[in-house]
Amino acid sequence: MMKVLIADDHALLRDGLKPFVSKIGDDVKILESCDYPSTHDAIAAEHPDLVLLDLRMPGMDGTDGVLRLRRAFPNTRVVIVTGWVSRTDVLEAMRLGVSGYLPKSLNGTAMMHALRLILCGVPYYPPEVLANESIQSQADPDSVATPHDRSPLSALTRREYEILTQLVGGASNKEIARVLGLTEITIKSHLRNVFRKIGATNRTQAVALALREGVQAAVNPPLGNGGDGQAMIAV
Template sequence: MIRLLIVDDHPIVRDGLRAAFLPEDDIEVVGEAGNGAEAVAIVSREPVDVVLMDLRMPEMDGVRATRRLLEIAPETRVLVLTTFDSDDDVLRAVEAGATGYLLKDAPAAELLHAVRASHRGESVLAPSVAGLLIGQVRKPTRGTLTDRELQVLRLVADGTTNREAAARLFISEASVKTHLIHIYAKLDARDRASAVAEAYRRGLLG
């Protein structure tokens, strides 16, 4: 029996998901949570095999919750189920340790398959998400920053926002975010502060 926890801040979504799993003999919904903090509390009290995790929630989002869940229960599998498939959302969830990443428009049969596959330790990705990750793998993830990436990083170090950096460099705010994703990967950093700190450590900023 697969013990499943549903985590979503919308009660109607949780109700719909619970109904989808009700007829399944091998899956038992053992709990529901409206945010990441509630999910962490439940998993700390009782064993859960698979957590169906939304990303954007109040109090504690899905990425932070995933990271914390895997600290307290490493054997638990986290399957992200969200409406968001941007590069940043996908990369942050995968880096946090999510086993899979599905979108909420997935058919019920695909969702059931994903839960079972996650329980077996297999990775399950929506096609659009797989494409994003393949694109990231094909890009250089280590080594020297490009001139543009250095320009963005210097502005970040000066405390500028993404919007301000975009205006100064005459590029879009989306381009700034993409450059930051590449910078984080190359510097093995999780956020702006750690990227700046690592850049100073490597002598990239002076």
């Protein structure tokens, strides 16, 4: 059984994360805490595999609280989940050996993929904070996008990159086809090309790599009642 501790003083945020956290593994036990003392006690008692930590809950004192937790539990994977993203905090978190730094504004599906990536041993930090430029292209649909020369995404066409943003948003092939006005067969063909070019064997690997490279989820119009699962996680 995988244990994940959600440490945040906002019950609404904890409840918003639970559906996505429960999907990162086959058997996930979700624990909760609301301040630094209860978080420390929960880690000591339950030895969670992953701690999702709010920097500004009572008793944390920002990254000072992270330092105390890292010293007390050096083998515990800690992921900061915060509504306040600053370059200084991200760099300090990296220095402290934090496994990830996730903005609360992340799409829920993107959050789930990022956590899966972290559990595989690949740290995740906000690319827009660390990189000098975002991965975007204004090229013609048939031309080659050029995010950075060394990026695994540099070989993608604009259309392939567009489809990748849909994957990051959690869209199915049918939904992608509807949004882009293409057939599902065409989408499957594009996805085969995307996987081949970036070295992925499935959707999860493709999304994990895309998140690491700073790809933002596409924002699609709602699909009628209840939307399509693209809602943001509220603070």
